[in-house]
Amino acid sequence: MNTTMDAGSEIRTSASGQAPVRRLTELRTTLLGGRGPGASDEEVADHTRDRSWLGAVPVSVERALVERQGEHLRAGEPIVNSRVLRRRRSRSLRTAVLGAVVALVVRAVAVRLVRPRRQQRP
Incomplete structure (x- = not known):
């Protein structure tokens, strides 16, 4: 049984299973190479x-x-x-x-203060 180390992960394969390992290595090289x-x-x-x-916006809109x-x-x-406009509003x-x-409240207090005085005058 052969042991191949690739990017910190351990892959154990038999002698007949080398083609998938080779293909996986090629794909990783292609992906990471660019x-x-x-x-x-x-x-x-x-x-x-x-x-x-x-991001989530087309370039023309941005x-x-x-x-x-x-x-x-x-x-x-x-x-x-x-959000700023909502906060302002x-x-x-x-x-x-x-x-x-x-x-x-000011009007209610003023009305209560003024009414008793009017009632006392007549």
């Missing part, structure tokens, strides 16, 4: 400049978003996302509700 130093210019371009997707952000920056406008709504509650 990444990192020594990669072809075409493969580097495929993984950097010629990508059709950036370019349009970057262009729009650049326009906002040149115009001096802040770049905000929907939420604060505005809370402020409006708090203002309304304070106004109602």
